[in-house]
Amino acid sequence: xxHASKPQRRRIMLAAGACAVGGGTLFLSQQHNATKSxxxxxxxxxxxxNLPEGKLKTxxxxxxxxxxxxRRATEISALQAANVALADPQSAQSLQPPATRNTLRSxxxxxxxxxxxxxxxxxxxxxxxxxxxxxxxxxxxxxxGRVFKVGPAQANLVIPAYRFDGERLVIGEDA
Ligand code: FES
Numbered sequence: 001x002x003h004a005s006k007p008q009r010r011r012i013m014l015a016a017g018a019c020a021v022g023g024g025t026l027f028l029s030q031q032h033n034a035t036k037s038x039x040x041x042x043x044x045x046x047x048x049x050n051l052p053e054g055k056l057k058t059x060x061x062x063x064x065x066x067x068x069x070x071r072r073a074t075e076i077s078a079l080q081a082a083n084v085a086l087a088d089p090q091s092a093q094s095l096q097p098p099a100t101r102n103t104l105r106s107x108x109x110x111x112x113x114x115x116x117x118x119x120x121x122x123x124x125x126x127x128x129x130x131x132x133x134x135x136x137x138x139x140x141x142x143x144x145g146r147v148f149k150v151g152p153a154q155a156n157l158v159i160p161a162y163r164f165d166g167e168r169l170v171i172g173e174d175a
Contacts, residue, residue, distance in 0.1 A: 038097050039064075039115065039160040041172045048111065049167035056127045058116060061171050065116040065124060066160060068169060071143055075130065076109050079144050086142065087149045088156055096159035099175045105144040105159060107175055113162050114145040120153035132157075 044061045048068060051057055054075075057068040071079075080103055083089060091101055099107055106112050118125050123136035131148075132141040140148040145157030163175040 036095060038095050039158065039172075040174070041160075043170050043172040045165070046169045046171065047167065048169050053110075059171070061160070066171055067112070067114050067116040069112040069127070069143065071110050071112055075143050076104065078130065079104055079142060083142070083146075085148050085150070086146045087154050089146060091146065091156055094156040094159070096156070097161055097174055100159050103144070105146065105156070107162070107164065111164075111169070112143060112145065113169065113171070114157040114159050117158070118153055119147065119155040119157060120151070 039062065041062050044059065044066075046057070046059055046068060048057070048070070051068065051070045053070050053072045055070055058065045059068065060066070088094060089103075091105055094101075094105075096105060104112070105114075116124055118134040118136065118139055120134065120137060120139050123134050125132040125134040125139070125141060130143060132143075132145070134140070134151070134153065137152050139151030139153035141153075141157055142148070145159065147153050147156050160171055161174045162169055162171045163173050164170070
C-alpha cells in the first residue's frame with residue numbers, strides 16, 4: 001500500500017475488516033443493483049505520473065481503499081480475450097460509470113481504478129500475479145475487476161467515478 005500514512009492504513013484495514021461484521025450488507029446490496037449510482041464524492045487527486053507498470057497503488061477515499069493499477073500491454077491483451085470462466089464478462093450487472101463499461105472496465109487501457117473491496121463480504125483482495133484473490137473465501141477477480149465464477153462473490157468490483165487531469169487522477173468525479 002503506497003503512500004498511505006499509518007492512520008490511513010488503519011482506516012483502510014478497518015474498512016476491510018467490516019466484512020466480518022456487517023460490511024457484507026452494503027456490498028450485497030450493491031452487487032445486485034446495477035442501476036444504483038456508482039460511488040461519487042469529494043474529489044481526491046492522485047498523481048500517477050510515476051506509477052510503474054504492474055504496480056498497484058492504494059489510496060483511501062471516503063473511508064474505502066481505492067486501487068490504481070497500471071496494467072502491462074500483455075495484461076491488457078489477455079483481458080481482451082474471451083474468458084468463459086468469468087461470471088459477468090460484459091459487466092452487465094456491475095456498479096461502474098458508463099464510460100468504463102467496456103472490456104477493460106476503464107477510461108484508459110493501462111490504468112485500472114476500482115474500490116478494493118470484495119463484492120462478497122467486503123474483504124480486501126490481494127494482487128496475485130494476473131488476478132486479485134480475496135483471502136476470506138477465495139473469490140477471484142481479473143485485472144479488470146471481473147469476478148470469476150469460482151468463489152462466492154458474483155459481482156465485479158465496484159468502480160467509482162473518476163477522471164483524468166493529465167497524469168493526475170481525480171477520484172470522485174465523472175469523466
Ligand atoms: S469476502 Fe468472501 S470471498 Fe471475499
